[in-house]
Amino acid sequence: MGGLVDDDAGFREFVEARLVRLSRVAYLLTGQHHDAEDLLQAALVKVAARWRRVSGTGDPEAYVRKVMYNERILSWRRWRRQVVQPAGGVPEFDRAPDGADAVVRRLLLERALARLTWRQRAVLVLRYFEDLSTAETAAVLGCSVGTVKSQTSHALGRLRTLAPELAELMREPMEVERGRVEERTR
Structure with a gap:
């Protein structure tokens, strides 16, 4: 993160420990792997900037999830509803x-x-x-x-x-x- 985070090591440990679960939540919210990666990255960038305060909340994972939900809502509002057409039947x-x-x-x-x-x-x-x-x-x-x-x-x-x-x-x-x-x- 290069100076963006007050406690760089603590933030890295948090991300490494929670990455799989947070990635699943992001995927469930977006339905696309690349969109999930973008969503999680955007949320982690926002959390990194506030890591000292977030890490003191007792449940930083819940904070990251809330940021992801809010980011998803913002992107949804920006693009409105996208019609997803499956590529053929099952x-x-x-x-x-x-x-x-x-x-x-x-x-x-x-x-x-x-x-x-x-x-x-x-x-x-x-x-x-x-x-x-x-x-x-x-x-x-x-x-x-x-x-x-x-x-x-x-x-x-x-x-x-x-x-x-x-x-x-x-x-x-x-x-x-x-x-x-x-x-x-x-």
Whole structure:
């Protein structure tokens, strides 16, 4: 960072320790690896300039995530909504017990998430990946709890519409597990 950070070593240690998790959050927010890298870099540059104050907060990772959410909102507002068109349909795969189902689910989910609005995507990331409460999510996004609840509902409904295959794929493992539980209780 070359003089930009008061505690250069402390900032580097923080980034090295949290880089993977912060990269995942950035990717979930953007849906593109290069956009995620840009988002995380922009957030880290802002945090580096305030590292002394941020490191004293007790939870600098939460601060970095909030900066990423705010940066994403700013970029979204600048460019408005970009229409993302998937490059063709999802290929048909034979069901295989080798983990291919997980890959298919991930691809379906990524494509469906890419078609959500920024706010819907952010609400799902905060609620289900970051495991924040509705109140915490509202605080991060600067909106009301009611907005978080309605956006979550709209986003999940839209995911069901955009990728009904996800519901079918998720139901089967749950039915298998339910059968195991029923056998154990007999």
